Amino acid sequence: MFTGIIEELGKIDKIEVNQGNKDFTIQAQFTNELKIDQSVAHNGVCLTVVDISEDKYKVTAIEETLNKTSLNQLNVGDLVNLERGMKMNAHLDGHIVQGHVDQTAICESIETKNGSWVFTFSYDPKLMNVTIEKGSITVNGVSLTVVNSKPNAFSVAIIPFTYEHTNFRHLKEGDTVNLEFDVIGKYVKRLMDLNA
Structure with a gap:
């Protein structure tokens, strides 16, 4: 769950096609605070961190997600809005956001x-x-x-x-x-x- 309050802009460092999926490598300042299997919203799309290396992390968007969102239009160098999952003891400054694009x-x-x-x-x-x-x-x-x-x-x-x-x-x-x-x-x- 998210709040819609963006933490930072991440930069697309690499995009790899893997069958019908795409792996996005993102450069972000908060990468050192992430862990594998953590949810991060990318332009409002909830994706799971699958790899971390220095100041970059990788997420995978499956074909279903690519077909229903604008992620398929991203290119290397593009900036994406990033938000980590909401902490239950934190203020809800935006509104309840699921990270599921309609x-x-x-x-x-x-x-x-x-x-x-x-x-x-x-x-x-x-x-x-x-x-x-x-x-x-x-x-x-x-x-x-x-x-x-x-x-x-x-x-x-x-x-x-x-x-x-x-x-x-x-x-x-x-x-x-x-x-x-x-x-x-x-x-x-x-x-x-x-x-x-």
Whole structure:
């Protein structure tokens, strides 16, 4: 379980194809604090540490994960948002994030707003995921508040700290991002659908 509060940006050092899977070697400052079999969220995708060497560690994304997330579009040198699993005695500063991506979205526009930025994303409504105004959404692993909620799109306002300390500053119009919708909202929607 995660909170959506990004700890640092990791750099993709190497990508190896292994049958239908990809092994990603990530360079990160907190590598010396990791252990084998630990969960780390990469752009919001929970992956397991399988190897550690100096300031780099390796994770494997299976074919299912590659097909349902934007990880398949990563290249060597790309920066990824990293978060280690939540400590149960720590503050929950973001919201409950599972690290299970529901679907991807496309960055439709980026608007500068006198010291902040508004990013608008569109997603396929056929998967029946929903956002609500002022509700929580996870974009590339970052816990954010929804503004301008629509059936297939939403916007988020990004403060300077988030812009500087995540890969939001590298996003461009047309880029694909990972979305995890609010887990509580998903359960409520499921119960309503069952009772409809």
